[in-house]
Amino acid sequence: MSGRADFLPYNQPLIEADDIAEVVDSLQSLWIAKGPKTAEFEKRFAAYVGAKYAIALNSCTAALHLTLLAAGVGPGDEVIVPPLTFAASANVVIHVGARPVFADVDPLTLCVDPEEISKKITPRTTALIPVHMAGHPCRMEEIQAIAAAYGLFVLEDAAHAVYSRYKGQRIGSTPHAAAFSFYATKNLTTGEGGMVTTDDPALADKVRILSTHGMNSNAWNRYSAAGSWYYEILYPGYKDNMTDIQAALGLRQLAKLDRMQDRRAEIAARFNAAFRPYPELEIPFTADYATPNWHLYILRLNLDQLSIDRARFIEELKDENIGTSVHYIPVHMQPYYRDTYGYQRGDFPVTEGIFDRIISLPLYPKMTEQDVEDVIAAVTGIVARFRKAKGMMGQ
């Protein structure tokens, strides 16, 4: 038993005095929409991940959507996506008129399996959306090689993966594009927000133009002394840009990202050490090529060793005042996808098998030592109460 009196939320952002001061500064400067802080955040974020260009947007969903449009993905095309992801990764494919085609994940990393991608390629395939699940990087060399062989565009869903590295290289430095999320629950937050990074100047330009009504690029500056009233609409664009109020938060969060990540790594190491001895539990896998950012701590239950299922385990944790989540209900099992494309349970056995066993535990920099101890005590206590007795397996 954790013995906790108050509820430990599954996730909370780390908002400190400097974050608040920077937002107040934006308000006082009267640059409250897109302005100089957004430009500065883009510059620093691009430098941080090692990309040539970064475009700040109002969400990762917008980042994925506008990048697909800019890459020319549209009706008649197929885009390969893993089913173990947030629905946005697949929804955006439908938004541009293309068809999402699912490819199952690797049972160890929970990221899309490059061999499964190869099996799903048809003459209509034009793009791949690998998802760096929980902040563990995908096998990018193999995915880029498949893309090169078939002439496919690679849009990395990096919503979980700010800070993560693949073979020492930060996620976000890519010849194609990566889309980041700064939603409230993500490792770096602006409340709502997103970013596209790319080394392709034409793609960067097009995403930027699409994000502000299709206006040519410096339109945000048109109210300053250096600006001009004149603008041109080059496409029927969208309104997906970031604001300076959000970018203010982003600048401070980026400045403290390494410190926040150190704390995440510390907590993950504590969890791993505490849970590793239990045969009823499987701790997250880290591949030798990966520097994960511990966006999520996804614990897997070995259900054959427990007398309760995942849903009951979550209820037991809730009774001990520990919040949790599940990442994710497989997208192909959602009603729209099932009914529209005829997907059903059984189509992606690895994803489905994982889904039945996973619980995301609280892991965020704001957690105290006591919070960490409470999570460990609650999880191990439930295991002790509901483990199947030795020699009574399969009863």
Ligand SMILES: *Cc1c(COP(=O)(O)O)cnc(C)c1O
């Ligand atoms: C959060 C998330 C998104 C969407 O991000 P928003 O900024 O909320 O639009 C997309 N893909 C994945 C994998 C996510 O976790």
